[in-house]
Amino acid sequence: MQLVALQLNAQADWLHNRAQIAALLQRLPLERPCLVLLPENFACMGAPRDYQQLAESVGDGPVQHQLREWAREFDIWLVAGSLPTRVPDELRTHTTSLVFNPQGELVDFYHKLHLFDVDVADARGRYRESDSFVPGNDTCVVPSPFGGLGLSICYDxxxxxxxxxxxxxxxxxLLVPAAFTKVTGQAHWLPLLQARAIENQCYIVAxxxxxxxxxxxxxxxxSVIIAPWGDVLAQQGTQPGVIAATLDPQQTEHIRKSMPVQLHARLTPAWRE
Known part of the structure; x- marks a missing residue:
């Protein structure tokens, strides 16, 4: 079983991004089953109006049609990192991760919970995702041949x-499609991802x-793939590309049995209903 992450340099134009994704998909490993993760904002990295213009209803629209076609053509489980999806009676959209099986069926989806409203010491300086997006309210774990897929997006x-x-x-x-800034990424990207892998004894595909x-x-x-023990199995640099690693469910089982941290946990996470 292959775990794959595609790293993109997306722009505001979907057609430009579509061509880039199509070229990278030609470089997938031959082994199947294969789980492929696209980054956050794979279809559009632009201004608020660009997201609004591209937004689709969940389950319908030209971008999702293309995702279905890719899943079928390449016989892959395709997780579309995040796509703007419409919210009834709202100009703002959700930012949504969508999971397609090799038959091209939309299996499930997740609306990003935590919005990136922060100030960063870079050329842009101020990020306010809540100006463009509405946060989700629900978590999502998707059953698959690879095991349970825990969905999240970037700032999560x-x-x-x-x-x-x-x-x-x-x-x-645990799947982490992202558009992590250069400043915050250089400081925190890998430590945060390794921590989430180690403390939850899960693979990370970011x-x-x-x-x-x-x-x-x-x-x-x-972009990186991390084992449940925290080992970096594959990592891309600063250019677009494809990384892959082989899933070893027996390693996960061994780690969880030898160090059963979930059974030992005495505090459950606070979570709003």
Whole structure:
């Protein structure tokens, strides 16, 4: 079983991004089953109006049609990192991760819970995702041949209680599509991801954006696949590319049996209903 992350340099134009993704999919490993993760904002990295124009209803629209086609063509489980999806009676959208099986069926989806409203010491300086997006309210673990897929998006990684809850709900692989900035990524990207892998005894597949983007943004890249013990199995640099690693469910089982931290946990995460 292959775990794969695609690293992109997406811009505001979906057609540009689609061509980039199509080229990277040609470089997938031959082994099947294969789980492929796209980064956050894979279809659009631009201004708020760009997200609004591209937004689709969950389960319908040209971008999702293309995702279905790719899943069928390459016989893969395709997790589309995040796509703007419509919210009834709202100009703002959700930012949504979508899971497609090799038959091209939409299996499940997740709306990003934590929005990136922060100030960063980079060229852009101020990020306010809540100006464009509405936060979700629900967690999502998707059954698959690889085990339970725990869905999250980018800024979520700074909230360990989410990942503990995903683990309690049956996650074996934690998926982190991202558009982590260069400044925050250089400081925190790998330590945060390794911590989430180690403390939850899960694989991490993290697909990031890289390089310069429309809207005066710069992202860190360094997409990575991490084993439940914290080992880095594969990592990309600062350019678009594909990384892959082989899933070993027996390693996960061994780690969890020899160090049963979930059974030892005495405090459950605080979570709003």
């Amino acid at each position: 990684v700074r909230f360990p209680e989410l990942y503990r809850l995903l683990r309690q709900q049956g996650a074996d692989i 697909a990031n954006q890289c390089g310069s983007h429309d809207g005066n943004r710069e992202t860190w890249g360094h």
